Amino acid sequence: MANRRLPAAWQLAALLLLPLLLAAPRAAAQGSGSSSNSNSTGSSNVDMTAAVNAATAENLASGRARAAANTSFTVPPPPPPGWERARASWYGTPKPFVDTFSPSRGGGESAFGILEWGGCGYTNADGSMPFPRDAVTSFADTNPDFPGSCGRCYEVRCVNGPVLGRNDQAVPAEYWYYFPKYGSAPDDMGRSFPGNPAYKDDYVFVTCWDPSKSVRVHVVDICPCWYEPKGEPPRAQASCCYTNSTNPKSGQREMDLSFWVYEQLAHPMYSEMMLDIRPVDCGSGAALPMSPGYINRDTLYDDMVTTGWSWFPYITPTHNFNVTAPGWGYGGSAAACAEVGPGGGMTWWCRGCNRPGYQPFASASSVSFWVRDRYHPGTAPPLKMMIAQQEDDTYCPGEAYLTSLTPSARGEDGWLQFTLPFDSTFNCGDKKSTRDKISFQSVGGANTWFCLDELKVAQGGSSSSSSTTKK
Numbered sequence: 001m002a003n004r005r006l007p008a009a010w011q012l013a014a015l016l017l018l019p020l021l022l023a024a025p026r027a028a029a030q031g032s033g034s035s036s037n038s039n040s041t042g043s044s045n046v047d048m049t050a051a052v053n054a055a056t057a058e059n060l061a062s063g064r065a066r067a068a069a070n071t072s073f074t075v076p077p078p079p080p081p082g083w084e085r086a087r088a089s090w091y092g093t094p095k096p097f098v099d100t101f102s103p104s105r106g107g108g109e110s111a112f113g114i115l116e117w118g119g120c121g122y123t124n125a126d127g128s129m130p131f132p133r134d135a136v137t138s139f140a141d142t143n144p145d146f147p148g149s150c151g152r153c154y155e156v157r158c159v160n161g162p163v164l165g166r167n168d169q170a171v172p173a174e175y176w177y178y179f180p181k182y183g184s185a186p187d188d189m190g191r192s193f194p195g196n197p198a199y200k201d202d203y204v205f206v207t208c209w210d211p212s213k214s215v216r217v218h219v220v221d222i223c224p225c226w227y228e229p230k231g232e233p234p235r236a237q238a239s240c241c242y243t244n245s246t247n248p249k250s251g252q253r254e255m256d257l258s259f260w261v262y263e264q265l266a267h268p269m270y271s272e273m274m275l276d277i278r279p280v281d282c283g284s285g286a287a288l289p290m291s292p293g294y295i296n297r298d299t300l301y302d303d304m305v306t307t308g309w310s311w312f313p314y315i316t317p318t319h320n321f322n323v324t325a326p327g328w329g330y331g332g333s334a335a336a337c338a339e340v341g342p343g344g345g346m347t348w349w350c351r352g353c354n355r356p357g358y359q360p361f362a363s364a365s366s367v368s369f370w371v372r373d374r375y376h377p378g379t380a381p382p383l384k385m386m387i388a389q390q391e392d393d394t395y396c397p398g399e400a401y402l403t404s405l406t407p408s409a410r411g412e413d414g415w416l417q418f419t420l421p422f423d424s425t426f427n428c429g430d431k432k433s434t435r436d437k438i439s440f441q442s443v444g445g446a447n448t449w450f451c452l453d454e455l456k457v458a459q460g461g462s463s464s465s466s467s468t469t470k471k
């Protein structure tokens, strides 16, 4: 029986990291989207009616007075070809910046989120991550190119102008935690807030430090539109809802940049800024197609988890695992290593990749990898390998027990390579195309400590007829 639950540490972390905690600590009103005494006057203007109505309702409810809102302003021109307009908030707990705002914000400093233990994995047991904090982001799960976004890189630039939401209407300033209302703090570089000239008009107008500056970020976390925290009622996080919400904060591609990315583009006292973004190769920076988003179907691990794949170890009683262990890989490279208890293991999951346009195993002909048992180098660790779809939690019926297979190659230092024909090993049948997870699970009775490297999928196979089982 496969164990599919992530360890408690990850779940706890998931509660803490959500950038959406940046939302104001009160219930958001829903915009009516109708009834108006004003209207937009052309394509360069925006109808704020729904947002204003909603904000007014919210203020009436809270007893605060509100001046008549400015419903007309110029929106920035659309992004150049190959780029998409998006919006960003920030997360991370930058000190001393948050000291100024934490008391009014509520929830303690951890409410500003942490970069580690994100929804893509990528965190070593000691809390270190393979990417610097000034190059990481979270990505909303309703963004159109969300599938396989873990590990994907985007080039991001700030766009001068109003912060927009649903139907490209300006979001009333106080729908966010509106920093300037509660204090003033310089960013890490000592720069003070350049101001919001539109506050009198009830929205946030961002002045970028330099709209031509771009930063390349790795997606390491997820911002769920529909959030189901453990032990709390599920709720919508409107900021991360690209579609399907009537909340004024919804309707935009959302990227929650790390604070240390955000402050390179604009002052962090702006709760949000608009961005131009485009997916790029993490190494060269060359542009990649926007939709469907790029995923690596051929190599899932080589020194690091590749684009498209989240990585998690599970059941790790000794708290000993590394998404990259430099020098511990095949031939002295880096490997993914974990010491797991009985029933524990490691998984590669391409999130959302059951969807058309992604489907990493649709034409898989074989899977190969190098593995090393650190307690018994040169022998196959007691692992079984499975193919699954995480979204509906179904597994292909075939399982590969490494101890009963013959390695396809033996390397120095006790490394073994296995090469498994995809169809005859896993028997996914007509469900093959919608599989998006590979897991290596211990079938041993004691702890197993293993390292994996060069996990690859050869493409070019076809499916046979069989079916999946729900386990």
Ligand SMILES: *[C@@H]1O[C@H](CO)[C@@H](O)[C@H](O)[C@H]1NC(C)=O
Binding pocket: 035, 036, 038, 039, 040
């Ligand atoms: C706004 O203007 C458009 C086009 O001029 C019109 O179709 C629409 O009904 C107007 N909306 C309101 C709320 O007045």
Ligand SMILES: *[C@@H]1O[C@H](CO)[C@@H](O)[C@H](O)[C@H]1NC(C)=O
Binding pocket: 070, 071, 072, 073, 197, 198, 201, 205
């Ligand atoms: C609306 O806001 C814009 C930008 O802040 C400002 O230039 C304009 O004067 C405002 N209009 C009114 C009627 O307040």
Ligand SMILES: *[C@@H]1O[C@H](CO)[C@@H](O)[C@H](O)[C@H]1NC(C)=O
Binding pocket: 142, 225, 226, 244
């Ligand atoms: C959109 O709303 C419908 C109806 O409430 C719901 O069934 C569906 O799950 C929602 N989709 C998302 C992505 O939230």
Ligand SMILES: *[C@@H]1O[C@H](CO)[C@@H](O)[C@H](O)[C@H]1NC(C)=O
Binding pocket: 124, 320, 321, 322, 325, 328, 337, 338, 339
């Ligand atoms: C992870 O890395 C740390 C620090 O380099 C090391 O002490 C530990 O043994 C490693 N564990 C695994 C499972 O790779």
